[in-house]
Amino acid sequence: MxxxxxxxxxxxxxxxxxxxxxxxxxxxxxxxxxxxxxLGYGPSQWFTLLTSPRVLAAFRVSLSTSLLAAAINVVFGLLLAWVLVRYPLPFKRVFDALIDLPFALPTAVAGIVLTAIYARNGWLGQYLEPLGFPVAFTPTGITVALIFIGMPFVVRTVQPVLQDLDPAEEEAASSLGASRLQVFTKIIFPNILPALLTGFALAFARGIGEYGSVIFIAGNRPLVSEVVPLLIMTKLEQYDYVGATVIGMAMLILSFALLLIINVLQAWTRRRAGAL
Amino acid sequence: MKLKFHAALAALLIGASGVLHAADVKLLNVSYDPTRELYEQYNVAFAKYWKEKTGDNVTIQQSHGGSGKQARSVIDGLGADVVTLALADDIDAIADKSKLIAPDWLARLPKNSSPYTSTIVFLVRKGNPKNIKDWDDLVRKGVSVVTPNPKTSGGARWNFIAAWEYAKRKYGGEAQAKDFVAKLYQNVPVLDSGARGSTTTFVERGVGDVLISWENEAFLAVKELGPDKFDIVAPPLSVLAEPSVAVVDKNVQRHKTEAVAKAYLEYLYSDVGQDIAGKNYYRPSEEKFAAKYASQFPKLELFTIDSAFGGWKNATQKFFVDGAIFDQIYLK
Structure with a gap:
């Protein structure tokens, strides 16, 4: 053997x-x-902790902001990747390098910078707040931070697939009379959908667990703008190690389940794309 | 090549022998958020004193953060020789949970192990546009209050306690006090995890009409950022905040730094230490220096945590553990 x-x-x-x-x-x-x-907590303690209003609210905030941020990243990440691959831009390499910046920047720095910009005396905040659209210290701020953090995941997963697309397929389609929209929806989109889903999953998973950048811009009000990782930190700081790990486990299980669903979806789209 | 090797070896040996006879001592002081400036100056003074007294060079490393977080780091193994935290409860937590500090630590140094005290005051924007004079003004509609999260910040606990006691005295009962603090925290748009974070939010980000703040932190903000930007408002009643200091027994035994760590804390009570505390807007505990610096502080009635709640253990149980009053006021 x-x-x-x-x-x-x-x-x-x-x-x-x-x-x-x-x-x-x-x-x-x-x-x-x-x-x-x-497991230091019994099932009933698990249940009581995880269904307490603050924990539920934190999960709601974390999930909704990461989902929204990942969705926005899918749309605009695709656009960015598209532009970088298909158009001859001046300083293209510089732009390309900029995409990775959110990876490289310490997340706390990102959080502080975003807060400074979107606070009511910041560059953008001073115009947004009077319009009744406060960003810093609201769930919107969390979403902004998560968009920043998640952007490269989508661009970097979609970009190589776009690059590898055989132009012959598109040419063939248009020579057979397909409109531009048809070329995109029938040829390009099915090919990049698996990559888009991967990018979405990565951005989403990263968003759920993100602490460093979010904490500065969130405002951290219980029930309103408190994210799950902050709740874990708060538990730790009160020496409630078991409570912290229970929330951590719940988060892990949830993220795992969501990623599994996305993976199944991805396999399905890939098969469909292959079948085309 | 060979020559280089010999040189390196020699350097190594010299280095090693240097360690053997060294009189270089290292201390780690784990402290809470607003003491950065205080200990920066104090460490220089103590190093000088220790050099003169023993001939040893002492280097003091500092670590700052929310008091509760810092206590947890020490429990989790951060090798602090001394802790200088925002409240006795956090040092009790170290003593209880990790047994690194003897339970009788509070009585080992004078004045309840508080070489300096402080209180809680309001920092408002210049000219006090919202006309904030007292705790009652913080629950008014349209007043935005900045204070940290009492679950993680020692300073925030003092803030909460002070507001509670005020309301209890004025409105006559616990239920009324609970309503009062609930209203107050509804006016809080940002809960930072530490006092310095809240100061940043108020000062740099321009959030809020009033910052509930350590007195020393408020003075520092005014001094650093210009008296043309902020005013300090002292409410008639506030709490006597006693930040505590202690030697971390097990750690100093391991590091062989018992003597220097003890001296480091005792020197806080010396003329030099008290003077530095006063200069940094802490209220010196020794009468002589308390008198010297009395004129720089606002006069207000101060209650103690022992008289109002029977100590921090009770207060923490009552207000800040999970499901206690601070959690309840958010769920109403």
Whole structure:
């Protein structure tokens, strides 16, 4: 058995051992620790904690802002990727590099900068607030921060797919009489949809867990603009380690379920795209 | 190549021998949010004193943040030699949960282990456009109040306590006090996690008509940012805030820094330490310096946490644990 393995894939054993050890150290052990610690609460305590109004409200805020931000990123991320791939822009490389900036910038810095801009005495806030559209210290502010943080995920997943699209397909379609809209909806969109969904999933998952940038702009009012990660921090700061891990577990399960749904959806669209 | 190696080895040996005979001491002081400026100056003074007294060089590292957060870091293993936190309760938490500090710590230094005290005042925008004079003005419609989250900030707990006691005395009962603080927190648009965060929100971001603030923090804001921008308003009644200091016993035993850590805190009560506290707008605890700096502080009636609530343990249980009064006022 071992011999066949060795001949088939050289270095199979060390590779497998390495993968298991590495993943255990980085992912599995911390996750099991989280699970174990959260079991310090019985089912009824889990239920009481997770259905308390503040926790529910925080989940509502976190989910709605991350969903909205991810959706906005899908639309405008696609647009950005499109422009970067298809149009000859001056300083294209500079723009391209700018896309990665939210990855590179410490999230706290992003949060502080966004707050400074959107606060009522900031560059943009001074015009937005009098119009009855306050951004900083409201859920809108959270969404803005999450759009900033999530933007590169969509652009960077869609961009390579757009680049690899065979122009021959589009040319063939239009020479067969397809309108521009038809070319987009029938040829381009099905091809990039899986990548778009991946970008959406990544941006969304990142948004749900985001703490650094959100905390400065959120205002952090209970029931209004308190996000789940803040609630976890608050629990920790009150020495309620078990409560914190319970909320953490709930968040993990929820994110996992949502990502699973998106993955299934993605597999489905990919099959459909392949079938076309 | 060989020469380089020898040189490196020599450097290593010299370095190592330096460590062996070193009189370099390191201290980590884990403190709360607004004490940055105070300890920056105090550390220089103490290092000088310690050098003169023992010949040793002491370097003090500082860590600042919301008081509750800082206490948790120490519990989780941050190797603080001394803690100088916003309230006794946070040091009690370290003593209870990690046993790093002996339970009798409060009695080990004079004045309840509070070398300096402070109180809670209001910082308003120049000219006091909303005419804020007293706690009652904070619950008025249209007044926007900035204060941190009492779940995470020591200063915010003092703020809450002061508002509560005022309302209880004025309106005659707990139920009325609860209504009062509920109304007050409805006027709060931003709950930061620490006192310095709230000051930033009020001062830099322009949010709010009034900042409920440590007295020293309010003075500092006025001094740093210009008296033409802010005014300090002292309510007639407020709380005597006693930030506490303690040596972290288990950590100093491990670091072999018992003597210097103890001296570091004791020196806070010396003439030099008290003077630095006063200069940084903390109220010095020793009578001589309290008198010297009395004129710089507003006169107001101060109640103590012990007289009003029987100490921090009771107050925390009553107001700030999960499901207690602070949570309830948001759920009404």
């Amino acid at each position: 071992a011999q066949t393995n060795r001949s088939l894939i050289p270095g199979f054993r060390p590779a497998l051992t390495f993968t298991i050890v590495y993943l255990s150290l980085l992912v599995l052990i911390p996750l099991s620790a989280l699970l174990l610690k959260s």
